[in-house]
Amino acid sequence: MTAPRILVISAMRDEGPHLLEWIAHHRALGVSDFLIFSNGCDDGTDVLLDHLHAAGIVTHVRNEVAPGKTPQWSALKTAARHPLTQAADWIAVLDCDEFVHLKPPLSGLPDLIAAVGEADAIALRWRLFGHDGHARRPQAPTLRAYTRAIVPDALYPALSGFFKTLYRVAGPFQKPGVHRPRQKPQARPRFVDGSGRALPDDFVADPGRILLWDEGQGADLAALNHYSVRSAEDFLIKARRGLPNRTAKPIDLTYWVERNFNMVEETGIQRHWPATGAELARLRALPGVAVAETSSRAWQAACFDDLLRDPAMAKLYGRLLLAAGSTAPGAEAARALVALYRRAAGTG
Template sequence: MRITVVTCVKNEGPFLLEWIAFQRLIGVTDFLFYSNDCTDATDSLLDQLQEHGIVAHLPNPATNRNYQIQALNAARRHPLVRKSDWVWVTDVDEFLNIHVGDHTIPALIDACQNPKAISITFQYFANGGVETFEDVPVITQFLHSHNPDLWCAETAIEVKSLVRSDFPLQYYRAHRPFHDDAKETPAWKDGSGRTVPAPFRRRANKRRVRAFPAKGARQFATLNHYALRSLDSHLVKIDRGDVNRENRAFDETYWRERNDAAYFDDSILRYAEALKVEMDRLKALPGVGDLHDKAVALHKARRDALLEQDSYLAMQRQFRETSPYCAAEEAIINEIAGV
């Protein structure tokens, strides 16, 4: 089975090897990376990995600021995608945690009875008070998240989707494929092997384009989303900006909404030992380890440069001191307390 992952990156250098190694563990066979405006050796590291036959790396084809949309439109015509059995559109801070069989994508597909698409629900993992960036696997550092069935005040949580080659595709987008309802109703499952809700499949309204109720949707798989990582890395992320779209703020609201640490979940650690072995194997490839170390050094250097600016020092203090509750949850707490 050929499974191709498609992703867009900008300044993700320190995190690439972990993510690539993890994807290989769960059954991804091919990688299609699009990068733009990198200053932390991301592009150099991907070029080196391409020389070793690990990934395919291209400059993002965007002619405007719609980086992800234009890249996904181009990806559809790429040979790796055209010869794939399945396509997995995801980001470098997202890890597909599979709970069935041998914990691989083929096992998930089998559990879902081989549909034409599978949409897996996000679970946002909190910063958990980790301030300092360390060059160790992200999945081993952050083990607390929100209640899996409830994010902030929402019972519907965003998804990402695996898409089979014969899905009646109009186009790929970040969270799901789009198709013509008039042609067919493809078999489309959630992370528990249930048919996805009709309002989601039909894009019945804006809220149902990329989300549906999360309760009961994670029996077979969860999509662990490490949107914050360490406080150091979050400050560098703010400086970088969103790789996928312009004018998105990684501000206090973004932080609070993703920093709910009420629920402990270490199930992804089932991959930790094998992940280290695969990361070490990748690092041992000529030139790869050195470029990874360069990316780590540049990430730290950028953090240090940012913390010489009063504005970033103020943001660092703000994130340290901000409420651990999202605005909606804090409003409920205050109402109960009579504040």
């Protein structure tokens, strides 16, 4: 049986030190194609992507962003018409801090696709990982350096219920979306959670729904590890560059507190490391790749030193270290907070 053609679409800026591990991990899981849009990079991520493009590892597009539009939405608009999107069997839109975590006995994304049978889409719920005590960027790669996360059954904050979607291109969808694909009007795709369980009709019927509260907590088959803060050093550089999907949203102490969870040890994704590490070595051996990665790391180190000369950034850095880790509330308190949120938003 021919393996499905799986495409990952991403928009990124200044991700050079993390890019190769992210690509290696997903190639090891069976991703066949990467369509990556770079957005005004300062650290040489675009140069690194050029070398990977030349080697046939990714397809790199320098993103031309129209005034008033965000880089990610501009990228997705272009991606919807791209030949790789048309040729794919399954698609996921992922950021460079999101790593698919497959549970035993699955060893690759084709195994996950086979396990969910006739499903059109799989909601991969975020598992929020914290800075794991790292003030400076560690030498170890992300999957080995950051092993502390939020509890798996957290109901609050709302971010613990966000997800990304791996979806079947032949399903009732129009084009890729950030969290879930744009579905055709009146369509009812077969949506399952990370345990392969069908999601409720009200979720399926609402294409704008990007948050799972009580439903869809299943992760027996797969989850999405989200390393959105990493070290305090990484976070400061992220604060400088901004987000790909929101040009106005600040990356500040609030952003850190809502994502920096170091509650429990979670190392399950390291079962993929032998394959990821081998693929990472192959990528670094490609012409120009290792030099470009090293150059990106050097630029970011210098950038961090410059940022600490800014009083506002130095103050933020200190506050990040004071806010050493958030704690998700218990179930009763979480449900009360969810009820308050829904009432305030007019949805409950």
